[in-house]
Amino acid sequence: MVKVLCVLYDDPVDGYPTSYARDDIPSIERYPGGQTTPTPKAIDFTPGALLGSVSGELGLRMFLEGLGHTFVVTSDKDGPNSIFERELPGADIVISQPFWPAYLTAERIARAPNLKLAITAGIGSDHVDLQAAIEHGLTVTEVTYSNSISVSEHAVMLILSLVRNYIPSYGWVVAGGWNIADAVSRSYDLEGMTVGTVGAGRIGSAILRRLKPFDVKLHYTDRHRLPADVEAALGLTYHRDVESLVRVCDVVTINTPLHPETEHMFNDALIAKMKRGAYIVNTARGKICDRDAIGRALESGQLAGYAGDVWFPQPPPRDHPWRTMPHHGMTPHVSGTSLAAQARYAAGTREILECWFERRPIRDEYLIVDGGKLAGAGAHSYSAGNATAGSDEAARFRTQAPGG
Numbered sequence: 001m002v003k004v005l006c007v008l009y010d011d012p013v014d015g016y017p018t019s020y021a022r023d024d025i026p027s028i029e030r031y032p033g034g035q036t037t038p039t040p041k042a043i044d045f046t047p048g049a050l051l052g053s054v055s056g057e058l059g060l061r062m063f064l065e066g067l068g069h070t071f072v073v074t075s076d077k078d079g080p081n082s083i084f085e086r087e088l089p090g091a092d093i094v095i096s097q098p099f100w101p102a103y104l105t106a107e108r109i110a111r112a113p114n115l116k117l118a119i120t121a122g123i124g125s126d127h128v129d130l131q132a133a134i135e136h137g138l139t140v141t142e143v144t145y146s147n148s149i150s151v152s153e154h155a156v157m158l159i160l161s162l163v164r165n166y167i168p169s170y171g172w173v174v175a176g177g178w179n180i181a182d183a184v185s186r187s188y189d190l191e192g193m194t195v196g197t198v199g200a201g202r203i204g205s206a207i208l209r210r211l212k213p214f215d216v217k218l219h220y221t222d223r224h225r226l227p228a229d230v231e232a233a234l235g236l237t238y239h240r241d242v243e244s245l246v247r248v249c250d251v252v253t254i255n256t257p258l259h260p261e262t263e264h265m266f267n268d269a270l271i272a273k274m275k276r277g278a279y280i281v282n283t284a285r286g287k288i289c290d291r292d293a294i295g296r297a298l299e300s301g302q303l304a305g306y307a308g309d310v311w312f313p314q315p316p317p318r319d320h321p322w323r324t325m326p327h328h329g330m331t332p333h334v335s336g337t338s339l340a341a342q343a344r345y346a347a348g349t350r351e352i353l354e355c356w357f358e359r360r361p362i363r364d365e366y367l368i369v370d371g372g373k374l375a376g377a378g379a380h381s382y383s384a385g386n387a388t389a390g391s392d393e394a395a396r397f398r399t400q401a402p403g404g
Helices: 061-066 083-090 106-110 130-136 148-163 166-174 180-184 202-214 228-234 242-248 268-272 291-300 339-357 376-381 391-399
Strands: 003-007 070-074 093-096 117-120 139-142 194-198 217-221 236-239 251-254 278-282 303-308 328-330 367-370
Touching: 003 083, 061 070, 061 339, 070 083, 093 339, 106 130, 117 339, 130 367, 148 166, 148 202, 148 251, 148 278, 148 303, 148 328, 166 180, 194 202, 194 242, 202 217, 202 228, 217 242, 228 236, 236 242, 242 268, 268 291, 291 303, 367 376
Parallel strands: 003 070, 003 093, 093 117, 117 139, 194 217, 194 251, 217 236, 251 278, 278 303, 303 328
Antiparallel strands: 139 367
């Protein structure tokens, strides 16, 4: 029997929901391109329920305890006295979400001699020190594609929110005003603009497909060039490097994984090469952008706006400068954890566990590290190394007073 340690975000402040705004969610069996949605043998939850918080437990307790395994669920993940830190040495499997990540640093992996499997309930495994996972023989997995479309929808929403100055306009209504001139003095049409994506995998490509009807000029850069017929169908312009792309774009959306090659990619030097008044939308990972460089660019006007839902670390300390910088549209990391996405990544987590317990192969597209090397989706998208440095700062969220 094994011990499964699961870290999930806190329940709503008013308590776990007893009802929901909608009675159901659409049933999706395949993603664009043909990959099937998760196919566990069974599920013990109702799709559309809140599964990603502590009380939701990803719908796994009946399944795991029915097999005789120990299942520990907590949101207390940061700092030396956290429940996660206390339970980790005896854990065989760790499950975590990107939205409230349990950072598996090299030090933590070294203190977990029984640990064999790390599962990301969602996509993006940068909260695991992949180099340490390789060296310790861990298997690292994620539920690839489970929330890619969710994130792409969110990114398009943020692009429109920034360009059309939606958030300040809404603010005037809430404040009781009718300040049209104030609202439109920073409002533009997206039509005719040049929009580029850094990364054109599942999320980046989905954003490009959704933006085409807006009559924009679409550009992209990626380590893997898209097929010629895809470029032709979407009217894409390919760039061999990010510097070439950002020079011509009015809007840049970031959709590449975080790993040593992309860490702090958007720094002062790169942002200086962008068009004055460009926008950045980042739903990938906060650490792809230099935190202070973004703030400086917004203050100076080099950037007209920055929006996203990814930070570093997560949760960010309450005095993180992105909370108060001008012309931003930041939210908690919510883009990939809609109720529909939760149903898919919870089912995918169970599928991975079923395969692991039954010694069946895990889908290649779910593998990030296996057999002492990058594997599957990991070999396609990541580079070996560590992007968790500085994650200990997440502990300050709990210790700081709100606004402090």
